[in-house]
Amino acid sequence: MELLITAISLLCLSLRPVAASVPGLFEALNLYGASDFAAALQASPGLLDAAISGQFGTVFAPIDSSFSDSSQYPSRVPLNPKEEQIGWYHDTIAPLSWGNYTDPPDPLVVGTIDSKANLGGRNQSIVVNVTRTASSNTSSLRAHRAGLPLLLDRYGQPQLQWTSYAEISTGLGDVVHVVNPNLEFAKCGSTNGVLHIVDKYFTVPQLLSDTAAQIPELSIFTELLNTSCSCLKVTLDNRASITAFIPTNEAFAAAGITSSTKGAEELVQGLVIPNFLGYTPNLAAQPGPATTMNGSTLKIHKTDNVGPNKEYRQDFYVNDAKVVKPNIILYNGVAHIIDRLPSI
Incomplete structure (x- = not known):
């Protein structure tokens, strides 16, 4: 099995990215401020092979500043079993992205690649809650003054500008926030992966x-x-x-x-x-x-x-x-x- 994974990894390394403008995973992690997490993935042969061979559809990567506040990754080479589990817990097989929803969806139960759970054969999950917030109508009025149509709500008032943000529920009730969502990375296969930069590490669930x-x-x-x-x-x-x-x-x-x-x-x-x-x-x-x-x-x-x-x-x-x-x-x-x- 290890020989097969290595062969697939080498094949994927030789393939051109899906789009020339889309960086690979490790290039994207370094580009968007998650170089420490990139180093952590590379410190585990299993995580590294999975990343290279295109098994990660979505990666939730802790921003570099979270390393100074965390004892969850005290080492780099080699990772101990708990540290490696944390790495798997940050990844999913399927790509997951979201936009500025007018009507946000229900919270999303997302299965990760962490298989160390007692869930009747299922992998461990996180719950992603996407919320919309009305910031202000300033940008709508500014656009109108620039000659663009003024969007009005049903009360005839300038339409508010909506933004959406995501909170992720993990172990011990810790909530992780997405600070830079929906970043693409090229991976082995026909579709790109999705990278979300988060403000801290997921906490591995406990009894x-x-x-x-x-x-x-x-x-x-x-x-x-x-x-x-x-x-x-x-x-x-x-x-x-x-x-x-x-x-x-x-x-x-x-x-x-x-x-x-x-x-x-x-x-x-x-x-x-x-x-x-x-x-x-x-x-x-x-x-x-x-x-x-x-x-x-x-x-x-x-x-x-x-x-x-x-x-x-x-x-x-x-x-x-x-x-x-x-x-x-x-x-x-x-x-x-x-x-x-x-x-x-």
Whole structure:
């Protein structure tokens, strides 16, 4: 297999780019301020062969300034297994780009090339949320003064100029922002790849218990896991493809729940849906009540709203509990933080 990959790599190196004006991947990484990430990819034979042979359709590359703030890539040669996994987590097979949407799409669940996940045979995912924001109508008025038609909205006012930006949900609830999107790079094959420069590294997803333990507002949930029967923590950490709804400390306190409350195991199991990867796009598509691990049901629904800057957003509810932080990517699924215990 290694000989085959090397042969393909050599063949791809000998091929002309799809378009002469489109740089190759490593040229593009150096050109757009991600030379440190280029060096990291080149420090792994597996990542290097995958890049050269055209396996990467989309690359989310951390900008060079993120290296000084990160301990995730402390070395260059050779990469240790965790560092190499981070490299795979930043890449997808299919090209992914977006524009200035009038009506942005639902969040996008994007499968990466990171295969180290307990998701029933699926690779690890990220969730990309593209939002539009109205900046100002200044450029519209300026264009009108220059002799171009003035675009008006339905109220007869100068049409606002829209911009779109993307936020990416990764492990531990870390959110990564795209700072320079939709840059093409030439790769082996008939189509170009897509490069997005991001402001920091993706955080590799961890177990549910480890994830909750590293988020301060979830400390009561962590205590419930640790004080219930020992098998519950192990079960949740090792069960493939779960969706967990985790109340905040304030939500538990409002319901009078503490780490010493009896029935912790039953309570926690009622917050976890097994065999369901409920990233927010999938939550919206949930056809009916979902059955939890203790046999109770949760009704999931969403509302479409417009924010203060006229940005489009979706709010999700689990029974009467609102999701206040969605898409915390787990090693074996996804978690959402909610503002109260769902009423049954």
